[in-house]
Amino acid sequence: SAVISQKPSRDICQRGTSLTIQCQVDSQVTMMFWYRQQPGQSLTLIATANQGSEATYESGFVIDKFPISRPNLTFSTLTVSNMSPEDSSIYLCSAHGSNQETQYFGPGTRLLVL
Amino acid sequence: LAKTTQPISMDSYEGQEVNITCSHNNIATNDYITWYQQFPSQGPRFIIQGYKTKVTNEVASLFIPADRKSSTLSLPRVSLSDTAVYYCLVGDYNFNKFYFGSGTKLNVKP
Numbered sequence: 037s038a039v040i041s042q043k044p045s046r047d048i049c050q051r052g053t054s055l056t057i058q059c060q061v062d063s064q065v066t067m068m069f070w071y072r073q074q075p076g077q078s079l080t081l082i083a084t085a086n087q088g089s090e091a092t093y094e095s096g097f098v099i100d101k102f103p104i105s106r107p108n109l110t111f112s113t114l115t116v117s118n119m120s121p122e123d124s125s126i127y128l129c130s131a132h133g134s135n136q137e138t139q140y141f142g143p144g145t146r147l148l149v150l
Numbered sequence: 151l152a153k154t155t156q157p158i159s160m161d162s163y164e165g166q167e168v169n170i171t172c173s174h175n176n177i178a179t180n181d182y183i184t185w186y187q188q189f190p191s192q193g194p195r196f197i198i199q200g201y202k203t204k205v206t207n208e209v210a211s212l213f214i215p216a217d218r219k220s221s222t223l224s225l226p227r228v229s230l231s232d233t234a235v236y237y238c239l240v241g242d243y244n245f246n247k248f249y250f251g252s253g254t255k256l257n258v259k260p
Binding site: 037040066067069078079080081084128130132137138139140141142143144146 | 184186191192193194195196199237243244245250251252253
């Protein structure tokens with residue numbers, strides 16, 4: 037299994053600002069994913085981040101709003117740009133290695149935009 | 151993509167066996183079925199994964215019929231600590247394409 041940490045665990049931000057969320061994995065992984073989860077809802081995939089290539093975004097999510105970096109095989113960041121109250125949510129990262137059977141998830145980042 | 155359907159919620163009592171079914175009528179040949187458990191303020195945690203027939207591990211069993219259009223997560227003798235949301239995910243082994251279900255909120259009562 038993989039152990040995943042996220043920073044920050046929570047934050048309160050003002051509208052119009054940006055927040056960068058960090059995701060660290062304790063082992064090298066092929067694929068990393070970023071999700072958004074509204075309270076009481078299922079997970080919605082934002083994008084898939086592979087090392088050495090551009091992130092692949094799902095319908096409804098764009099790079100200008102959610103830029104992603106993947107500088108190496110253990111780390112990724114998601115930036116929520118020009119935030120509005122509608123961006124208030126939990127943001128989760130997960131990782132999947134080629135020798136692993138499943139995705140492993142971080143604890144999430146709770147974001148509140150005022 | 152093989153969309154999934156799960157019951158929104160289920161109630162059970164401590165010590166009972168709980169079976170949660172997920173429907174995935176359009177499952178593809180190379181899709182696997184994975185179940186996750188999520189507690190409040192935590193990320194989902196892997197429970198079990200299967201392709202066909204039956205898989206068992208130390209915490210659960212997964213039953214998949216021959217047509218693979220559904221799957222059933224079986225939790226033996228649940229306790230209060232099993233109160234959580236359970237998600238069914240269907241996708242290929244490398245997660246190139248996958249779909250997270252809407253989740254089933256299991257409430258275990260004393």
